[in-house]
Amino acid sequence: MDNVAIVVDDLRAAVAFFTELGMELEGEAQVEGVWADRTVGLDGVRSEIAMMRTPDGHGKLELTRYRAPEASAPEPHDPPPNTLGLHRVMFAVDDIDDTVARLRAHGAELLGEVARYEDVFRLCYLRGPAGIIVALAEQIG
Template sequence: MTVRMNNVGIVVEDLTATVEFFRALGLELEGRMMVEGEWAGRVTGLGDQQVEIAMMVTPDGHSRLELSRFIEPAVVADHRRAPVNALGYLRVMFELDDLDAALARIEPYGAELVSTEVVQFEDVYRLCYVRGPEGILVGLAEALR
């Protein structure tokens, strides 16, 4: 049996700002469109819905991030500032070639380190969590080998 992850989805309020943040991180905008109607609601269980989505893809084409802005129905919960030990969706993590350069690129888009430093795990990774637009939690890792 073959299993492959297609994408991770994040619901946001400001789709344009979030797209620009992930572009600065190094992802590419694959497409942006409206998804609406009763058929879409049958998938999500939300009934008739209207959602604007932007699909981001990593440069290697293997990983995707679906950013969604719900117009109808209204958003009912907000977990963006949940602490790292909260149940449910936590974060998405990206491995980068140059963590310091990535941090410099995303800082103008509001990225802030969750801790006060980038931490090294043995001789394997340099790691950190940042809060991006709207408090979205993003993990960043740089392999040291």
């Protein structure tokens, strides 16, 4: 797999959010033209992207802001975690409490609470940029 794309309405805020998670900005680009229209199946595509890379270099997120055609909001606006389709991205973190606190400063909201799975993990789901669900896992055992 090369990357996972997330469509956002505020590219700068999304870059700041995922930078806070430890990802690194690999590059930015403007995307438009006939090739883009043909690739995504939309007419008149004009977008800007930011490619984010995990510190180990093995994972990437493509954050995309569509200028045209305008992005549409999903229904319902903030779908629950059991919605069919791609709905969350999980990150391994060293300190889940610190990470949650730092992400709250970027607008993240816990969906439930930080829970313990046996003596192996502490886990939580947060609502992040564009309403996506970001899961965090801290290995404790």
